Amino acid sequence: MKIAIIGTGISGLCAAWLLHTQHDITIYEQNNYVGGHSQMITVKTDEGIFSIDTGFLLYNELNYPNLSALFNYLNIKTHQMAMSFSMSLDQGKIEYAGSDLNTLFGQRRNLFNPDFYLLLWDILRFNREGKALLANKNPSVVTLTLGDFLQRGGYSQAFRLHYLLPMSATIWSCPANKILSFPALTLLRFFHNHGLLTLSDRPLWQTIEGGTQRYIQIITADIRDKLHLSTPATAITRHPTGCYVYDALGNQNTFDAVVIATHADQALTLLTDPSDAEQQLLSCFKYQKNRAVLHTDILLMPLRRRIWSAWNYIATTHHNQIKEVSVTYWINRLQFLPTKQAFFLSFNPQIEPQHPLHEINYQYPIFDSRAIIAQGKLKQLQGQQNTWYCGSYFNNGFHEDALNSGLAVANALGIKPMWQCQAVG
Numbered sequence: 001m002k003i004a005i006i007g008t009g010i011s012g013l014c015a016a017w018l019l020h021t022q023h024d025i026t027i028y029e030q031n032n033y034v035g036g037h038s039q040m041i042t043v044k045t046d047e048g049i050f051s052i053d054t055g056f057l058l059y060n061e062l063n064y065p066n067l068s069a070l071f072n073y074l075n076i077k078t079h080q081m082a083m084s085f086s087m088s089l090d091q092g093k094i095e096y097a098g099s100d101l102n103t104l105f106g107q108r109r110n111l112f113n114p115d116f117y118l119l120l121w122d123i124l125r126f127n128r129e130g131k132a133l134l135a136n137k138n139p140s141v142v143t144l145t146l147g148d149f150l151q152r153g154g155y156s157q158a159f160r161l162h163y164l165l166p167m168s169a170t171i172w173s174c175p176a177n178k179i180l181s182f183p184a185l186t187l188l189r190f191f192h193n194h195g196l197l198t199l200s201d202r203p204l205w206q207t208i209e210g211g212t213q214r215y216i217q218i219i220t221a222d223i224r225d226k227l228h229l230s231t232p233a234t235a236i237t238r239h240p241t242g243c244y245v246y247d248a249l250g251n252q253n254t255f256d257a258v259v260i261a262t263h264a265d266q267a268l269t270l271l272t273d274p275s276d277a278e279q280q281l282l283s284c285f286k287y288q289k290n291r292a293v294l295h296t297d298i299l300l301m302p303l304r305r306r307i308w309s310a311w312n313y314i315a316t317t318h319h320n321q322i323k324e325v326s327v328t329y330w331i332n333r334l335q336f337l338p339t340k341q342a343f344f345l346s347f348n349p350q351i352e353p354q355h356p357l358h359e360i361n362y363q364y365p366i367f368d369s370r371a372i373i374a375q376g377k378l379k380q381l382q383g384q385q386n387t388w389y390c391g392s393y394f395n396n397g398f399h400e401d402a403l404n405s406g407l408a409v410a411n412a413l414g415i416k417p418m419w420q421c422q423a424v425g
Helices: 010-019 065-073 108-112 114-135 139-143 146-153 157-171 184-193 213-220 264-270 276-282 331-335 369-375 399-412
Strands: 002-006 024-028 040-045 048-053 078-081 085-089 094-097 205-208 233-239 242-247 252-255 257-260 286-295 311-318 321-330 344-347 356-366 387-389
Touching: 002 010, 002 233, 002 242, 002 252, 010 024, 010 213, 010 257, 010 399, 024 242, 040 356, 048 331, 065 399, 078 331, 085 157, 114 146, 114 157, 114 184, 139 184, 146 157, 146 184, 157 311, 157 321, 233 264, 242 257, 264 276, 276 369, 321 331, 387 399
Parallel strands: 002 024, 002 257, 085 311, 257 387
Antiparallel strands: 040 048, 078 205, 085 094, 233 242, 242 252, 286 344, 286 356, 311 321, 321 344
């Protein structure tokens, strides 16, 4: 078959790589690079040239089994690292990190702060009660929001403002006030899968040696002649035996099938003739714009250097509400850069970095109750009118989820991966 693939994030790239072995494929990519959120920036300093990832950075074998299997098949070398996080609120008024007792009480006055001990107690209680809710088979828990769960449990304001809401908002790149309307099970399942509901046996995180473009380069070597960069598809029209794909260069091409590996809202925009089911389901996914800035400005890190961590949550509050929240990645720790120069990647920075090196905007799905319900029905769209869909919105929005959706499309079209994978729907 002649198959068009729209988008080269890992879902589209994986589907294209597998499908090209038995089909005639054409890949459309709106950007001038391949990889979607697997984007690397080259930075030159007095100490040398460094490649820095600005999107996908980390994975672990426990929660990313098929991604791990793919990297093993490609013989990708990785570094193992201990994940760490810090919290800094209101310009350092409250700060702590979770690495050890020294960083937990990195702000020494917390030793004598009753609210801080209540925060720690509520973290332990949240971990215990969160596990119990995940094990609860009562159908009513499916519709329980995070806000309802916190209200029922009587969790302290300190726990909400100084731990759960800033962390959750940055994990999903979503405004803190929207997190409370998320299904509690969605957030708890993520926390559980990533070892955040336990103080021991947490997954070991990996980062790719040399950056994420390593795996992109290997995959694209087989399909480079099929790639059309800086060529966004602008419209897709289906007909009984296939579809027409129109691009921004004015071309119209005919295909037997199309794989749309974009965000859900972009997929819907491309369709000139969406069915009622496509209109109903794809419109359920909303996206949040997130501005990422690569820089060297320590003012976007916690005030106390001893609590600097791999992930640093920075938040401001107003009248007992989260006003702004951002996260700064300490790239040197995440990517083991051999340099004394500190590099940071800040998402939605609250102040402008003094030494910006690169800026990029990412879009992340918002998994509210409407989106979660729609996820369970997305399979209904697959193959209808010779159209297939894949992307991170099929599950929790992470690299493993996007990969699995691409694998599922290839599998449905009769192509299985060359490496051992866990089953995908």
